Amino acid sequence: MMRLVPRSLLGQLAFLILAAFLAAQAISVWLFTDERSAAIRAAQRLETVERATAVASALKTAPKASHESILAAANSRLVRFSLDREPLVTGDASGPAAVVDLRTEELPLSPHSGELAEPPAALAWLHERMRVAGVAPVEFRITVPLADGEWLNVAARFQRPDLQAPPAIVGATILSLVLVMAALWLGLRRITHPLSQLAAAADKADLDSGLPEVPVGSPREVRALSEALARMNERITDMLNDRTRMLAALGHDLRSPITALKVRAEMVEDDETRERMIAILDEMQAMVETTLAFARGISTDQPMEEVDLADLVRNLAAELAETGPEIIVEAEHPVISCIRRVPLRRALRNLLENAQFYGGGARVTVRETAGAAEILIDDFGPGIRPEDLERVFDPFTRLETSRSRETGGIGLGLPITRAILHAHGGEVVLSNRPSGGLRARIGLPRASARPD
Structure with missing residues (x-):
């Protein structure tokens, strides 16, 4: 399975900053879309109300014979005008103060079928929030009273506005992303490149060579790390040399007692006991010689x-x-x-x-x-x-x-x-x-x- 998160420090920081940048841009786009949708929805309502008042004024001054032609000319695909004996919107007037008795209401539409539909009670708050933001499809109804007990009823269907990203915003986003990533890459390279050099040097370090100097211009923390590693390498070398000298001294000092014991073992009269003692001393002698060989092997002298x-x-x-x-x-x-x-x-x-x-x-x-x-x-x-x-x-x-x-x-x-x-x-x-x-x-x- 391919790893989504890179392993390197440069890659991980770039990944986190890129993710944060994209998240910030997504939130900005969402806020922009929310405000834009609300503004478009308010403009649609105002335009529909103005059309309704204009049609109502025309109907009041025109002879009845021309009412049908006026309504036909005012109708469109999403806005329908009709003269009815009953009001489409019941209740108190809710229109602008300049329009007497104008009544309005909004009803939810199904985003799939486009028909009137009530949202589930559990999601009513969400639909109301979307309606206020102008992103939920609704049917906007207007009722205007006319003479002779007739009512001008208007039903306008507002769909969710299309999401449009202005070229200026897209260009600014891309340019910002490129500049941020370029600055990030240049800044992090000043940190990660000396660290990579330091890791390679530490991997090759032995008892003869200390860690090389970090290139001039490296961050202060990286130089501090390099100096700390150099001091640690020096302490480890001194500790190993002390241990080596101690082992060599112990091995050398044990030679004489073992030799003396072998001479005394030769004087033991019982053959079985004498051979067992000599075998044990020979094994001890071999261990001492091996210890000396080990000490000489890692010595830097x-x-x-x-x-x-x-x-x-x-x-x-x-x-x-x-x-x-x-x-x-x-x-x-x-x-x-x-x-x-x-x-x-x-x-x-x-x-x-x-x-x-x-x-x-x-x-x-x-x-x-x-x-x-x-x-x-x-x-x-x-x-x-x-x-x-x-x-x-x-x-x-x-x-x-x-x-x-x-x-x-x-x-x-x-x-x-x-x-x-x-x-x-x-x-x-x-x-x-x-x-x-x-x-x-x-x-x-x-x-x-x-x-x-």
Whole structure:
């Protein structure tokens, strides 16, 4: 179903202002039509009364033989004159003071059949309001007394006046609408364009680059928002660096106690107890090393450098293939990205080792896309359940539940990989291929696409 209300700020404000403008114009047209209809109806009554008095005067002075011809000449399609022995309008005189005993009344007509019809009692007030406004069809009756006990009866039918929009009003409305929308577009563009730039910059921001300056001339509120986001980005960077240093310090300080405990464990005489203690300490040692790897991976201390990702993946694949299944690398030309070589190499190693261990090998494609470098790692395994594609990036999550280090790590490999890629302004997404196997899609900014 197509959305009627636009999603953008510019579109929504334009939609609301346009709706308000059209509503105001509609009310103005309704008021204009109401007044115009009332004026037309008053003019019709006055003209009919004047015709009736003129015909009455002519009948009073003319011989009876010419009465029929006078009435025939006065009749028209909507106004009928007749001489009767009974008055058409009963009651007291209600005409102008200049016309003695002139009586008038208005009766409602059906808007469909044009015949006399009484409106429902519940809608009588509405019909009366429409009658006064001159928009309801009515039959206007006049009775004028003549000599010899005769009555001149007049029945005039007034239909609803046609709605006519003068060209000047239509032109003024269209011109006003164009001017309002043009001014609205120019004004809102000064707000929405810097906001769009700010959103794009915030989306590309990483630990190395702050938010760019908003263009000069932007509204004060937009510049305040940009400065607030820059301060927030700085606080987040400082907080992450503090956490990274803390993790590195904890991991480093735990190495010595674990090593000392392993030496003491070797002195335990009971073989089963000794082996269990050493296994636990080995697992603790692996967790410490993994924590240090995580800290080194998101640290900003290492310099950024332009690296050919295709060459980096080829060297890493050749190294891993010496001790595991084959990894095929496809790259038609160099793909340059600005990265920290050691952390990114560690992230790629985690993904390639998973492909070797769980997928029996992999085919890696390195290519350029619009504004980004892309690495596709397709393994030859069975894939994983769709509900686990995102869960595997949670720390200490393992799909293999034996908790044995022989069948898997401690569940920090993929979280570390994603943290490293995020620190580079990149992303990693897992998906199952229709033909079978798991695909890891890695996206990184190209060297020329990174913000300054």
